[in-house]
Amino acid sequence: MTGGPVRRAAAGRRWGLVLALGCAAGHPAPAAAQDTAAYPRPDRPVARIVAPSWTGEATRDDAGEFARVAELLGIRRGMRVADIGAGSGYYVARLAPLVGPEGRVYANDIVPRYLAQLRERVTRERLGNVSVIEGTPGDPKLPAATVQVALMIHMYHEIEDPFGLLARLVPAMADDGLLGILDMEFPTAQHGTPPPLLRCELAAAGWTFVALHETGASEYVATFAPPATAPSAAQVRARLAARPCRA
Numbered sequence: 001m002t003g004g005p006v007r008r009a010a011a012g013r014r015w016g017l018v019l020a021l022g023c024a025a026g027h028p029a030p031a032a033a034q035d036t037a038a039y040p041r042p043d044r045p046v047a048r049i050v051a052p053s054w055t056g057e058a059t060r061d062d063a064g065e066f067a068r069v070a071e072l073l074g075i076r077r078g079m080r081v082a083d084i085g086a087g088s089g090y091y092v093a094r095l096a097p098l099v100g101p102e103g104r105v106y107a108n109d110i111v112p113r114y115l116a117q118l119r120e121r122v123t124r125e126r127l128g129n130v131s132v133i134e135g136t137p138g139d140p141k142l143p144a145a146t147v148q149v150a151l152m153i154h155m156y157h158e159i160e161d162p163f164g165l166l167a168r169l170v171p172a173m174a175d176d177g178l179l180g181i182l183d184m185e186f187p188t189a190q191h192g193t194p195p196p197l198l199r200c201e202l203a204a205a206g207w208t209f210v211a212l213h214e215t216g217a218s219e220y221v222a223t224f225a226p227p228a229t230a231p232s233a234a235q236v237r238a239r240l241a242a243r244p245c246r247a
C-alpha cells in the first residue's frame with residue numbers, strides 16, 4: 001500500500017472483498033426521503049468554490065496522485081465510481097480507462113460552467129463510460145444502489161450542505177460501497193478539512209470511519225462506509241447536539 005501509516009478503526013464492513021465481487025441491493029433512504037426539513041449547516045467556515053481543479057494534471061501525475069488513490073480505494077476494472085466535485089476531470093479522465101467499458105464513472109459537480117467544460121472533455125477524449133451529472137450543494141443526484149466507490153477529492157471543505165449531501169449519497173451507494181475523501185489538514189477556510197473535524201461530521205451523518213491514510217505533506221485520504229439507511233435531518237441535529245463538530 002502506498003502512502004504513510006494507516007490507522008484503522010472498526011469498519012464493520014468487508015468492503016474490500018465485496019468491492020471485488022460487485023454490488024448488491026444498496027441502501028434505502030426512507031428517513032431522508034420523508035424528512036423535508038433542511039439539514040443543519042456545518043458549524044465552521046465553508047470554503048468558496050474558486051477553481052475546477054486542485055493543481056496541474058502533469059504535476060499530480062508526477063506525484064503519483066491518481067495511482068495512489070485508486071490503489072488505496074481498490075478501484076478496478078468493471079467498477080462503478082462516482083467523482084463528486086469532479087471539476088475539470090483530472091480523476092474522470094483516468095478513472096474511465098481504469099474501470100473500462102464494463103464499468104462506469106459518474107462525474108458530478110454543481111457549477112454549470114465547469115460541467116459544460118467537463119462534458120466537452122468527455123466528448124473530446126471519447127470517454128464513453130462516463131455520465132456527467134449536475135448535482136446541488138446538498139444532493140449529488142446519483143442513481144440509486146449503484147456506486148461502489150465515491151470520491152470527494154479536494155472538495156469536502158467547499159460543500160455548502162455537507163450533511164444533506166452525505167445523507168442523500170447513502171441511497172446511491174451499493175452494498176459495501178466506500179467513500180474516499182482526499183483533503184488537506186488545513187482549516188476549512190484555507191481549503192482543507194482537519195481529520196478530527198471530518199470524522200466528527202461524517203459520524204453525525206451516520207457514516208462509519210474505516211481508515212486514514214497519510215498520502216503526502218498535510219494531505220490524507222479518509223475512508224468511510226455508509227449507514228444502512230440515510231439519516232433524517234432530525235437525526236443529524238440530535239447527533240450534533242450530543243457531540244458538536246467545530247473547527
Ligand SMILES: C[S@@+](CC[C@H](N)C(=O)[O-])C[C@H]1O[C@@H](n2cnc3c(N)ncnc32)[C@H](O)[C@@H]1O
Nearest residue numbers: 052053054085086087109110111137153155158
Ligand atoms: C478544488 S476543485 C477540485 C476538483 C477535482 N476534484 C480535483 O481534484 O481536481 C472543487 C470542486 O468541487 C466542486 N464542488 C463544490 N461543492 C460541491 C458540491 N456540493 N457538490 C459537488 N461538487 C461541488 C466545485 O465546483 C469544484 O469543481
